[in-house]
Amino acid sequence: MKSLYSLSFFTLFFLFHGRGNAQSTMPDSAVLKKIMHIAEQTANRFVPDKRTAIFEWQPADGSYHIQTTETEAKAYFLQQIADNHISNAKVTINLLPDSSVASYVTGIVNLSVANLRTAPRNQAELATQVLLGTKVDLLQKKDGYYRVRTPEGYIAWTSASSVTPVSASALQQWQRSKKVIFTADFGHSYSAPDEQSLRVSDLAMGNILTWDGIAGDFVKVQYPDGRQAYIRSGLVRPFDEWLGSRHPTAENVLHTAKSMMGLPYLWGGTSVKGVDCSGFTKTAYYMNGIIIPRDASQQVLAGQPIDILTADTLDVTKALSNLRPADLLFFASGKGRTPDARITHVALYLGNGEFIHSAGTVRINSMLSDAPNYSDFETRTLVAARRYIDQADPALQPISQHSAYISQTAD
Template structure:
C-alpha cells in the first residue's frame, strides 16, 4: 500500500467517484468477468495514481469520457488495453504441456480456474511474474505459467496452423525420445492433446511439440487430426459414449482432462471430443442452446422432465434444495435417458431422477432447475471445432 493512509483514500470524494465510474463501466461492458476484463489497480506512490487493465476498447473509451465529465484528471489514471506491450508483440501462444493449469491470479498458490490441453491455441494478453494472462478458445481468461506456453509470432503461428497434426484419442499415453517405448519419456499425453506430425511408420508417429521438442508416439494412441475431425458426428450416442469412458474419474475443481474433471469440465470434454466447443462453466453453459421445459410452478416436474428430455441434453442444478429457477447454477450433468444422468460429483458417476431407482440422486434432483439441448442447435456460443479459428488447420 502506498504511503498515504488507506483511510484518507477511502474518504476521498475523487476516489469514490473513480470507483463509481469503474463499476458503471463494468456493468455496461463486462457482462461476465471470466471472459472480459476491466480492473482498476492502485499504483504505488506518494499520492493516488491508478491503472486500468481492460480487454474492451469500447469500455476504455467510455471510461475516459466519464473521467472528463466528472472533472477527474486523466493523468491520474493510465489505461492499459490488453494485449499490452508485456507480451512483446507475440499475441498468440500454444500450450506445450499435456494439461496446463490456469489460475485466478499469477501464482502457484492461486485457485485453479480451468485447464487447457497440449496444442491448444490461446491469446496472450499480459505477462507478469512468470505468468501469462491468456484467453482460451471458449473465451475464458486466466493466468498460466510461462513454462506451459510457447509464444508464437504471426509467421510461426501460420506455420503451426498449416502443419499436419495428430490428436491423442487414447485416455493416456507417452511420447518417447526414440521409436521405442523403453527409451526416455518426453512427456505424458492425455485424450485431446494435439501435436505436429513430422512423419509416421507402422508403429510410431514422429511428432513435434509447440516448443520444438521432438518425440515418438505409439501410432495406436493417435489419429491424424484432419481425419479425426472429419469423423466427428455430434449425436447423443457419441457424446454419451465419450462421457461414459470417463466413468470413475476423480472430481477436480477446474479440471478439464482425463486426469480429473469438475462438472462443467466433464461436459465440456464430452462435447469437445465430438467436435463442439462449448462454454466453460455450468453458469455459462446454461445460457446456451435450447431451453427444455422440466418445471411446473417453478419446481421440478419429474413426469414432464422425463417426457421432454432427450439423451444428450444438459441438466443444471443450483446449490441448496428447493431453489427458484432464477438461482445461480452451480452444477451440470449430461442426461442419458430413462431418468438417468452422468456427472462429476466426487467422481464421474451415474445417478437417477427417479425416487424408486437404486441410484437415485436425491440431493441433485431436488436442486435441478433447468435443462438445455445443444445437439442440433444453432447458437454462437456453441462452436463447431471444424469452424473454430483456433483449431482450423488452414487447409482446404
C-alpha cells in the same frame, strides 16, 4: 465450477483508503467516489462476466491504474471522466494484450494438460485446464506467468513454461501443418521409436501435435516448443481425419461421457486426469467436435431451454417426456427452485431418468426417487435443462470453424 472474479471495486477502495501513507496523496473523497462509480458503471456495462473479459481498477498513491481487455470500455471510461470534469486525478489505462508480451500475442500449449489459475502464483485456485496443442491468446506476462484467454473465452493465469509464444506467421504454419490428435485416454511419447527409450512427456486424450513422419509402428511428432518424439501409431489419428469424423450426436457425446466413468472429480479439471462437473460436459462435447462454454453457469445460457418444471418445481413426468439423451441438466445449491437460482452443478441426461455427472467421481444417478441410484435433490436441486444437439448458437462453436484450431487465412 465456481466463477472467476477479481476483487470488487469496493474492496479495492477500502484497501487503498486504509493505507496510512496514502492519505496525504489521496484525491478529494468526492472525486474518489465519482471515479469509483464510473469504474463500476463501466465494468457492469462492458464486462458482465469477469471470467471472459477484464476491467480492473487499482488505486495506488493518488493515481488510478486500470487494465482492461475491452477497447470500448477504455473509451467509455475516459469519456465519462471528461464528461464529469475530473481533472485532478491521475488515471492510466493498460489495454490488454500489453507490452509485457511484446509482439507475441498468441501461444500454443506445450504440456499434456496446462493448469490455469486465478492469479499468477502456484498456490492460486485452479480455474481451468487447456490441452496440449491448443492455441491461446497471450494477454499479459507477470512473475513467470502468462494471463491467457482460452478458445472458449475463459481468462486465467498459467505458468510461462506451459505455453510456447508464437508469431503470427508461426501460428499460421502450425495451423496449416499436418497434425495428429491423441485419442487414447492416457499414454506417453518417447525419444525414439521404442517404448524402452526415454520418455519425452505424458499424453492425454485430446492432445494435438504436429505430424513429422512414420517410423515403423510409431508416428514421429513435434511439440509446439520444438521437441521431437515418437508415439505408438494406434494411439493417434490424423487431426483432419478425426475432425471430419466428428458427428456430435447424442449417442457419440454419451459414448465419450461414459468412457470417463470413474474419473476423479477435480476442481477446475477439464481433462481425463480429472474433471469438475462442467469440465466433464465440456470434454464430452469437445471430443465430438464442439467447444462449449466453460462453467455450468455459462453453459446454462446456451442452447435450447427444455421445460422440466411446474411451478418452479421439478416435474418428473414432464422431464421424462421432454428430455432427450445428451441434454444438459442444471442444478442449484439449496432447496429453492427459483428461475434465477445460482447454478452450481451440471450433468448429461442419459434417458429413463438417469444422468451422468462428475460428483466425487464420474458416475450415473437417477432423478427417480425409487431408483437404487437416486441422487438427493435436497442439496443439489435440478432447476433447468438445455439442449445442445443440433442447435445453432454462437456459444456452441465447431472446432472445424474455430480460429484456435483452423487457419482463417486463405491459402
